Amino acid sequence: MADKNQESKVVDYVDRSNKDPSPLGRSIFVGLRAADAVLQFNILQRGWGTSLIQRLGGSVVPFATPRDASVAFFGLGPYPAIMAALAAGSSVKQIIHMVGIGETALTPQAATFIGLFNTIFNSLNTLFSIWSVTSAAPQMATQSASLTDVVTSSPTLMLGLGLYTVGICTELVSEIQRKMFKDKPENKGKPYGGGLFGLATNINYGGYTLWRAGYAVAAAGLPWGALVGAFFFYDFSTRAIPVLDQYCTDRYGDSWTEIKKRVQYRLLPFIY
Incomplete structure (x- = not known):
């Protein structure tokens, strides 16, 4: 009886047994994730983040302006452009999953919760990346420098980008492998334990944990990255x-x- 009571307290945000198409929930999720990429770009490019931090009494990193930098990325210097790209990459990956991979039904409520949850973490990363107290931006980011120079000047940034790349590729590739297995008629009703799932039974969750930690490291350094990684590790486990x-x-x-x-x-x- 104790075990059943314990299980009833564990929260799941989707009904895994329900495979309905749920077009409304999926549309809401896709819309929120696409809007998040636009939001993070505007926080950086339009100065929304700078304005908020300064109104709260903080100071921001004096990034090189696009005309001062050797390369401009849609009006952003190299380091802010990296932060915008990480946010956009997370949105693209999750939209791909929602549109072409995931089969579980998604209610509008769950779609809204999960979408906003991801936006909150992305927004924290964006703000921390420009706040002078927390930013992991290398000194090179405040000077006229190329994207390569900015990245290679900071081991912390390289670590964050490495974790992000490995994590998001692991999550996406593992889910594609499972989808290909499930789509074969002869595998109907069978669990999948091959490909990357042969390394860990929930390797897609592991990939998510890695890229979330890497994104946080690139934005605000090792302490924030470790905290974010520990949060998701604990939640998943x-x-x-x-x-x-x-x-x-x-x-x-x-x-x-x-x-x-x-x-x-x-x-x-x-x-684990």
């Missing part, structure tokens, strides 16, 4: 993974048990 494990156990039975025996890790290889 204590909430999302137990929920999904129970769902897969109920749906696939022994087939899922065999995959868990074969695949040692749950979130990230050699970690």
